[in-house]
């Protein structure tokens with residue numbers, strides 16, 4: 350690797366030299382090579398012209414180009430999964446009494462976050478005349494802004510668990526989380542589960558152009574003597590009461606309504622229909638090789654995904670017309686033991 354790195358630097362130095370024709374140094378492939386080398390190699394500090402692999406830790410997001418053969422295919426780490434390439438977002442129908450068909454395949458470089466595709470997918474579905482009344486998605490595609498934009502721009506009811514609030518109050522069943530407080534927006538007042546009313550309401554923005562947050566404070570004297578204090582706040586000071594951080598009203602209410610639906614039987618039943626897409630991805634991976642990009646570049650990989658979606662649909666239509674039943678959902682032996 351050290352020799353490969355040193356050779357690469359040698360070549361790049363030569364290309365940057367005075368004697369190299371400008372047209373050669375300006376080739377797009379040279380620019381890609383430069384980015385790849387900047388990401389993977391470091392010059393030896395002893396001035397010998399050697400090189401070594403750069404550290405993989407602490408590289409940060411930066412320029413995630415991995416290979417000079419495909420500059421569209423960046424690196425991504427998501428939980429314990431790491432890969433280089435692309436990401437595909439499949440949208441399928443789940444109407445009762447009809448075959449489940451893939452309606453849209455949206456392909457992006459791997460490092461494009463799911464959240465940035467919700468609106469793009471809705472626009473694409475609208476252009477095809479396939480806007481769903483309800484769109485069941487996983488939490489990565491849901492935020493207050495997405496809920497509002499889907500409803501207002503496309504009349505889509507976006508259904509999915511909002512990203513988790515990570516405060517300790519949401520992790521302990523008996524603790525008082527934000528949802529346990531009644532908010533009176535018109536009076537700019539919050540009432541806690543013990544009946545105390547907030548005494549301060551202040552809107553602030555950390556950075557210019559950023560969405561404001563609202564901090565709502567309770568009187569320290571109320572919280573100090575409250576018998577439920579241990580369920581509500583861990584603020585040590587006796588002189589500070591519970592403080593809530595709220596999004597602006599529209600966003601707060603959109604998220605609160607989504608969370609409320611999640612807890613109802615009807616909401617759970619509705620969202621359970623989304624499970625089918627796991628089978629679709631599994632079928633696309635196992636039967637049609639979705640996990641591997643056959644071509645280089647975003648455009649061709651996107652085309653591959655469209656072909657895969659078309660093949661899935663043909664297979665499903667054939668199954669539907671020949672009345673071939675769906676495979677039952679597999680239950681692991683461990684889960685079967687627990688049942």
Ligand code: SF4
Pocket residue numbers: 525541542543544545567571572573575576577578581582590591
């Ligand atoms: S600690 Fe304060 S805000 Fe929390 S329940 Fe008690 S009185 Fe209400």
